[in-house]
Amino acid sequence: MLKIIGSEEWCAFKELGIPAIKARVDSGAKTSSIQATHISVFQKKKEDWVKFEVNPIQDNRSITLECEGRLVDRRVIKSSSGISEERYVISTPVTLGDDTFDIELTLANRDTMEFRMLLGREALNGRFMVNPAKSYILKTLTEDNLSASYAPYLKEKTGLKIALLASNPDLYSNKRLVEAAEARGHEIVFLNVELAYMKLDARSPEIRYRGGNILKEFDAVIPRIKPSVTFYGCALIRQFDYLGVYCQNSAEAISQSRDKLFASQLFAKNDLHIPITGFAKSPMDTKDLIKMVNGAPLIIKLLESTQGKGVVLAETSKAAESVINAFKSVQTNILVQEFIKEANGQDIRCFVVNGKVVASMQRQAEKGEFRANIHQGGRASRIKITAEERKLAVKASKILNLSVAGVDIIRSNKGPLLLEVNSSPGLEGIENATGKDIANAMIVGIEKKLKFQN
Incomplete structure (x- = not known):
């Protein structure tokens, strides 16, 4: 008689060293799969084996397990989004409840999926029936049970003390930086920009936190300052700098990038080549300003715009005049920029850490839109950039003196053009598009600057 299992179950892989991993039971999928990164093939007893890393707990990369399994196949698998890719397949025993049996697993990047593992019908055939209305029929694990299972894998904090200066601890980027720092054995503390305050004194300058706690003994600060608190955030960063704390991006660099x-x-x-850009104060010069950037269509951009907000495409000269003069009438500073039609709504985001491009993605605007910003519905995919584009991204970050930067580039008939540089680039889109651990690269960047050896 077949055993009944739920739509979600806990699995264990003794040979892989995984004490517990939550799986989605999916009879619609033929093969089971597990989240895996840093995959490499090697020889063991004249057989092909695969080394890989698993982050077994969803939304937590602070625990990384190094695994290896016997390679049995390479298969082209079509993902749920319809994209086909070649995946490695390993064979290893799995434990579900009281049953242990061999299973084939494809190694896949499941970071964007709800579950780190999918249990397909090949593993279910002849063994289980699924009750989709139930979960964890075979085994239930509490948070305490899970913590106890993974306690031996947690690194002792013997590293740096890092402050993450931001506004929202629940943002993907901030959570990932905390995970990455802890995974490398560092202590990291989230500090809300608006809850910190300063004592300016030649003999004993201080930074304090709500309640009067003095913030001291930090080795480094990761500033992720939202635009609305740029002035105050940069003042705090300068104060940390006065106290001898390394700031991954300086106040001056952030201020320059946001102007x-x-x-x-x-x-x-x-x-550095940029789209032809115009700036004027008087409405009397609007028509010549439009001609100067090669006429309509053209881009009108607020000086303080972020994440694609405050950026307008004017299709005609008349529309451009109306928008420009409307902004000027309310004393709002804008830039007028030539429209690169041949880009077809695409741009490139290069993520730079310590003068090196660690990842690149191409962003494609939704149909009918001209901006490829992910926050406005754009789609992202991995891209191989040219040597010229790489050089442009690195030089732009160096000119602004940014250790961490998101450099936006557009391809034109004249070659790559620099759009802008972001001093607090988001991690979610580029990590999901490229599969690269950008948060870890940022923490490694701090270690290198401080000459810290883990």
């Missing part, structure tokens, strides 16, 4: 006009002037001065 789009000044940044554009720096880029042009240093021979």
Whole structure:
């Protein structure tokens, strides 16, 4: 008689060293799969084996298990999004409840999936029936049970003390940085920008936190300052710098990057090619301003715009005049920029850490849109950039003196053009598109700057 299992169950892989991993039971999928990164093939007793890493707990990369299994196949698998890719297949015993049996697993990047493992029908045939209305019929694990199972894998905190200076601890980027720092044995503390305050004194300068706690003994600060608190956030970063704390991006670098006009002037001065850009105060010069950037269609951009907000496409000269003059009438500073039609709504985001491009993605705007920003519905995919694009991204970050930067580039008939540089680039889109651990690269970047050896 077949055993009944739920739509979600806990599995264990003794040979892989995985004490517990939550699986989605899916009879619609033929093969089972498990989340895996850093996959490499090696020889063991004249057979092909695979080394890989697993983060067994969803939304937590602070625990990483190094696994290896016997390679049995390479298969082209079509994902739920319809994309086909070649995956390695291993064979290993799995334990469900009281039963242990051999199973084939495809190694896949499941970071964006709800579950780190999928249990397919090949593993179910002749063994189990599924009751989709129930979960964890075979075994239930509490948070305490799970913590106890993985306690031996937690690194002792013997590293740096890092402050993450931001506003929302629940944002993907901030959670990932905390996980990455802890995974490398560092202590990391989340600090809300608006809850910190300063004592300015030549003899004993201080930074305090709500309640009067003095913030001291930090080795490094990761600033992720939202635009609305740039002025205050940069003041805090300067204060940390005065106290001898390494700040991954300096206050000056952040301020320069967020002043789009000044940044554009720096880029042009240093021979970095940007779309033709205009800036004027008087409405009397609007028509010539439009001609100067090669006429309509053109882009009108607020100086303080972020994440694609405050950016307008004017299709005609008349529409451009109306929008420009409307902004000027309310004393709002704008940039006017040529529209690169041949880009077809695509741009490239390069993520730079310590002068090196660690990941790149291409962003494609939704149909009918001209901006490829992910926050506005754009789609992201991995891309191999050219040597010229890589050089442009690195040089742009160096000119602004940013250790961490998201550099946006657009491809034109004149070659790659620099759009802008973000001093607090998000991690979610580029990590999901490329499968790369950008948060870890940022923490490693701090270690290298401080010459810390883990």
